[in-house]
Amino acid sequence: MTKNHSKKPRDRRAALIGAGALLGGLLAVPAVTATAGTNGACSDPDAAIYRPPVSASAAPGEIIACRTVDSLPMVGGGTPFHAWKVQYGSTDGHGRKDAVAGTVIVPREAWQGPGERPLVAFVPGTLGIGPQCAFSKQLAGAYQDAYEGPNIAALLKAGFAVAATDGAGYLDGQVHPYVSGADAGHAVLDVVRAASRLPGSGVSPDAQVGIWGYSEGGSGSLWAAQLAKSYAPEVKVAGVASGGAPGDLRQVGNSLDGGAFAGFLVDAVIGLSVTHPDMPFDGLLNDTGRQAVKDAESLCAVGTVARFTGVHIENYTKDKLTLDQLYALRGPDGTTWGEIADTNRLGVGVGPSGSGARYEMGFPVLQYRGLLDEVIPAQTGQATRRAYCDAGIATQWTSYAGDHLLGDPQAIGDSVDWLTDRFAGKPMPGNC
Template sequence: MRRRSVIPALAALCTGLAGVAVAVAPGSATAASVACTAPESAIYTPPASVAAAPGTVLACRPTGLPEVPGDIAMKAWRVQYASRVVPGRRGGVSGLGGGPTAPWTGPGARPVVSYHFGTLGLGSQCAFSKQLAGAYQDEYEGDQVAGLLRAGWAVAATDDVGYLTGRTHTYMAGHNAAHAMLDVVRAAFQVPGSGLSTGAKVGVWGYSQGGAASLWSAQLAATYAPELNLAGAAAGGVPADLKEVAKASDGGAFAGFSVDATIGLHAAYPNLPFDALMNEQGRRLIADLKTLCLVGTVARGAGARSESLTTGGLSPEEFYRLAGPDGVTWGAVLDAQKLGVGVGTAASGARYRIGFPVLQYHGLLDEVIPTQVEEAVRTAYCRAGITTRQRKYLTGHLLADGQAIGDVVAWFTDRFAGRPATGNC
């Protein structure tokens, strides 16, 4: 859950191993076999190129996690690993992993949950691995990670693409987020001393931005990481249709999130027209948002509208029709991030096949993600025959994730135990 001190701040704004791994010097990053003694700078320095297979550990160092309650005996590491980045090249991604030091007493190997944070902001200091390791405070606390560790499972948490020094986070680029979530699990298996087995059952979990990442991971796992033993995906507060989310936030308290999405998608799809479309107000806002974390993003982006940021006062619909030199429009890129399209079961011929249960949840009073957006992706999964269970909480976006932790952990407990899953479509 986002740090509790952030919630009243947002409300106010809205109302007025010692062990092991790889250290590869900047340059061409390839698979290597060295100790987990890389300096912190190596975790966040982007390699000039990456030749290693997705999931390969590129740099690693042991770390503490002061944002996780101290009563959990654990070992943890920060890592940079290889991943596939839109439009098909390989790049480095930072993240972290950890697990209890107590022996696993359950059946099979210790399960691993790939966790993806909710929106943190675009500034490089906002990276989840930095926040959970205490390098940047007052934006995030480790309740979800603590819940997973207390259950006895290991956690692999990506920072997602673009938090390396000098890069821009590709916020809301679905394929990038999914690749990063799946590859951080592959990387966790490679860390010597992690004690993790490649045959372990794996879950994916995220909320808000992380909820979209979790469902994209579910949709891509069969083709991108078929060797992973996926047991289930949990996703809450999912911005499943970016056009609808942008329509709801335009000019409102959370408009900064949609501007961040525009910045992030341009970072992923640089052929799209962007800089030349912005007026001076738009350029100043974009420059500021690239440096800010959650609270600053909400404060600085509040009230933003496409018409006030673009030369000629472009409406969202006019903006969506604009194309880059390759003919791809903004609208097409936004539509490509929409979840629930082309989905089916493992035995189907669908483009995106999900062969494991899915848990979806959201707040009935969500002030950020329209509830119809959540319901639409759930309906699409149900119609496709995917085993889907939904939970609703009588709260808003900022609190629903914290309320769901116990239910999510209980649901994963059943998945890892091999108990039959039932949907409530």
């Protein structure tokens, strides 16, 4: 969400600018070179992609700025492509106009299948909450903390176009609203709209669309699926693949607190404070907590995990408030933090087309997880699966032998094959 609307103090943003030398974990993959768009219209400077509009006024999916990208070092696989960075209009979780950045990538070779070339909206996993962590920057080689270049390479090899959103809150001076379902879902659906409006992309607005993400991206992909009919009814969603999704924020948060991946909880608490600036937050923090916020906003994924290993949220508040006590705190309108967390629970109010459900979904869903996942509790994944199955959504469930990190690459081949079958119109009975 654009911080023009935020009431957060400026010191919350001070650590955002110029960070990035703290990252590690580069996946070494060969670079693939892209070529410019066919009409050469996208020539905005790189800084324009990440500069927030003075006033967010663009329609959802409208191109605000675009730039052809010469190479994407993180994307391996050898498929020649055209690529663009884009800034496009979107809508935040409160229904206000917003601006978001992302990357659109289209194979150079002509589509050999029937109809229009399919498009996959790719939703990256957890990267960090500061703008230095933006997926489009990492794909283009500015930072090397992300890990999902092989996912995009596999989609391009299959001949699909890819529209990868950064997600809300990655423009200059902003903070990513981590775990906010509506912000994520809107950003995904609007990058689909933007792809077909991008000069020279060749992406058709009539193309079939797949949505794919893991971890935070798994949540974002399902939120896009749930919101598709009401928010972007013209988008022709053929299927959604979602892995390792944090479907119940309370359950996941309780599991993370004090553990090896407590940094994700820190990011989540900050992310919800960004989307709900009227809720009690800054006044609760002690000096250690204020420093933790600055650190979290200046780090990306690897640095966040390392910095916050084993921490307990209660040690960041003046009154040693536990998570359960924080959930019970109320804002000016009487809403509790727990209720806000619950509004982001996946699978609530879903149903098939014509059911009258709040979130009608007329397409199948693939859900998957690693059997040794140490980040998302098993009961969380199973509950999300059961919610979709009980609601009558055609759902396929797959498990892999790895942990949370390995569950993503282990599923690449199966996920691309599953999306390929959906684009081909093959039936999917599911395995509920």
